[in-house]
Structures are given as C-alpha cells and as structure tokens.
Amino acid sequence: MTDDLRADKGVLEEPPAQDDVADALLVVDGLAKTYPLPGGGRLTAAEDVSFRVAPGGSVGIVGESGSGKTTVARMIVGLVRPDSGTVTVGGRPRAARTPRRRSARLARAREIQMVFQDPYLSLDPRLTAGQCLRTALRLHGRDEALAVELLERVGLGGREAEARPRQLSGGQRQRLAIARALAVEPQVLVLDEAVAALDVSVQAQILELLDGIRRDTGVALVFVSHDLAVVQHITDEVLVMRRGRVVERGPTRRVLTDPADPYTRLLLASVPGDGWDPDDAVAARAALA
Numbered sequence: 091m092t093d094d095l096r097a098d099k100g101v102l103e104e105p106p107a108q109d110d111v112a113d114a115l116l117v118v119d120g121l122a123k124t125y126p127l128p129g130g131g132r133l134t135a136a137e138d139v140s141f142r143v144a145p146g147g148s149v150g151i152v153g154e155s156g157s158g159k160t161t162v163a164r165m166i167v168g169l170v171r172p173d174s175g176t177v178t179v180g181g182r183p184r185a186a187r188t189p190r191r192r193s194a195r196l197a198r199a200r201e202i203q204m205v206f207q208d209p210y211l212s213l214d215p216r217l218t219a220g221q222c223l224r225t226a227l228r229l230h231g232r233d234e235a236l237a238v239e240l241l242e243r244v245g246l247g248g249r250e251a252e253a254r255p256r257q258l259s260g261g262q263r264q265r266l267a268i269a270r271a272l273a274v275e276p277q278v279l280v281l282d283e284a285v286a287a288l289d290v291s292v293q294a295q296i297l298e299l300l301d302g303i304r305r306d307t308g309v310a311l312v313f314v315s316h317d318l319a320v321v322q323h324i325t326d327e328v329l330v331m332r333r334g335r336v337v338e339r340g341p342t343r344r345v346l347t348d349p350a351d352p353y354t355r356l357l358l359a360s361v362p363g364d365g366w367d368p369d370d371a372v373a374a375r376a377a378l379a
C-alpha cells in the first residue's frame with residue numbers, strides 16, 4: 091500500500107524506526123479477513139494490516155476485545171487463511187498452506203512460532219518439561235542436551251524439568267511454552283496475550299525474560315495484548331486496532347504518551363490510575379461510537 095493510500099484510509103503513518111524493508115525480518119503486507127455474519131453480509135475482522143519488524147525488534151498490537159488482534163496473529167502464523175495479503179519472513183513469502191513435505195513443514199515452523207495465552211492447550215500433558223523440550227529439539231535435528239540450557243534460559247530448574255504441565259504453576263507453564271518455542275530456533279515469535287492470565291509480578295518476570303531473549307537471539311517479537319502497560323514494557327512500536335483496522339501506529343512511547351487517535355485516547359483513559367473515573371471512560375466511549 092502506498093503512503094497516499096494509507097493516508098486516504100485515515101491511518102496515521104509515522105516513519106517507523108524499522109522502515110527499511112531490506113532490514114525487515116518480518117513483513118506483513120495488506121492482511122485482510124472477513125467472516126460471514128449469521129444474518130448475511132460479512133464481518134471485517136481485519137482490513138489492510140501492514141507492518142514490519144527488524145531482527146530483534148518488537149511490535150505490539152493492541153485494541154479491545156474483538157478488534158481483530160488474534161485474527162492478525164493467527165494469519166501471520168498460518169492458523170487462519172487471509173482473504174488477501176502476504177507474510178514474508180527473511181525475504182521468503184510464507185506459503186498459504188502448510189506444506190506436505192516434512193522438511194518444508196519443519197522449515198516453516200522455524201520461521202515463526204506462537205505462544206498462546208493458555209499454554210495448557212499447546213503443551214502435551216503426558217510429557218515432562220524436559221521431555222517436551224527434548225522432543226522439540228529432536229524433531230528439528232538439534233542436540234537434545236540443549237534442553238538443560240533452554241530450561242535454564244527461561245528460569246526453570248531440575249525439579250521443573252521432571253514435572254508435567256499440570257504440576258507447574260501458570261508462570262512456569264508459560265516459561266516452558268516459551269522454551270519449547272525457542273527450541274525450534276524461530277526467527278519470529280508471535281505471542282497472543284501470553285501474559286494475560288498471570289499475576290502482575292509473574293507478568294513482569296516473563297516480560298523481562300522475553301526482552302532478554304530478543305536481545306540475545308535476535309528473534310523478532312509480535313506481541314498481541316489488550317493491556318497497554320504490558321505492551322509499554324516489551325515493544326518498540328505499537329499498532330492500535332479498532333474494528334479490524336489499524337487506527338494508529340508509531341513508537342510505543344509516543345503512542346502511549348501522546349496519542350493522535352481518539353480511540354487510542356479512549357483506550358488510555360480506560361486504564362485505571364490516579365484520578366481515574368469510570369464514568370469518564372464510559373462517556374468517552376459513548377462519544378466515540
């Protein structure tokens with residue numbers, strides 16, 4: 091999409107820090123998805139969503155429930171097929187379908203890994219943490235002994251290595267899910283509300299962990315969250331989504347301290363803090379609708 095078109099669509103476009111396509115690791119271009127509505131017509135879950143992330147970069151996607159964040163995350167990973175748009179990792183366009191050949195499937199998994207809100211659903215309940223990591227390492231032709239290093243990397247010790255997912259705390263399970271994703275050595279990690287279910291102190295530990303990992307490994311992060319405070323800590327740039335469209339984007343600090351779009355202002359006004367009045371937040375929403 092050209093800048094003129096973007097301006098026509100009312101999307102505020104600041105030159106992102108990672109503006110050079112050649113430097114971008116992940117290029118998301120014009121992703122769109124609609125779903126049929128029960129009474130006819132179609133719901134726009136995502137419309138013309140484009141952004142780029144450099145190696146070691148971190149982009150946040152924020153918005154309220156139903157704004158289209160998960161749809162975008164799932165299209166990037168390949169769990170939802172876009173109506174249009176492309177996803178390119180390291181200069182290679184991702185195929186629309188999961189390839190049949192095993193080697194191609196593994197190569198695709200090494201491009202992008204995803205961490206979900208509830209790691210229970212993605213972890214095999216029968217495997218201990220150590221077995222889980224060794225299985226992933228073996229599958230990708232890596233040395234199984236690296237499991238110890240990975241556990242250490244995410245702050246899990248020998249006791250946790252022998253535990254199955256149900257014997258771990260929510261924070262430990264999420265650490266394991268991150269370690270398993272890293273076992274694949276992905277270029278991009280997409281995290282969908284990955285810390286939403288954790289209490290604030292555990293959230294902080296996981297965010298710190300992710301920040302260290304992206305600095306050390308150069309993995310690019312796409313961080314989907316409804317929580318502006320979370321995004322503030324982990325991302326360089328942020329996209330604000332409303333009703334499937336990106337209504338604002340820019341450096342995270344700027345967007346969160348000096349928002350240009352009324353919807354971003356509303357999101358910020360909705361966060362409880364000093365002098366916060368729920369009536370004001372409700373009134374602001376009514377004015378925007």
Ligand SMILES: Nc1ncnc2c1ncn2[C@@H]1O[C@H](COP(=O)(O)OP(=O)(O)OP(=O)(O)O)[C@@H](O)[C@H]1O
Nearest residue numbers: 125133135153154155156157158159160161162316
């Ligand atoms: N498989 C589907 N079929 C029909 N509609 C869907 C489907 N998946 C999502 N939607 C709709 O698309 C819109 C965007 O949903 P999405 O889950 O992407 O939003 P979200 O911002 O991630 O919300 P949340 O934070 O609640 O997960 C919503 O209106 C949702 O009801």
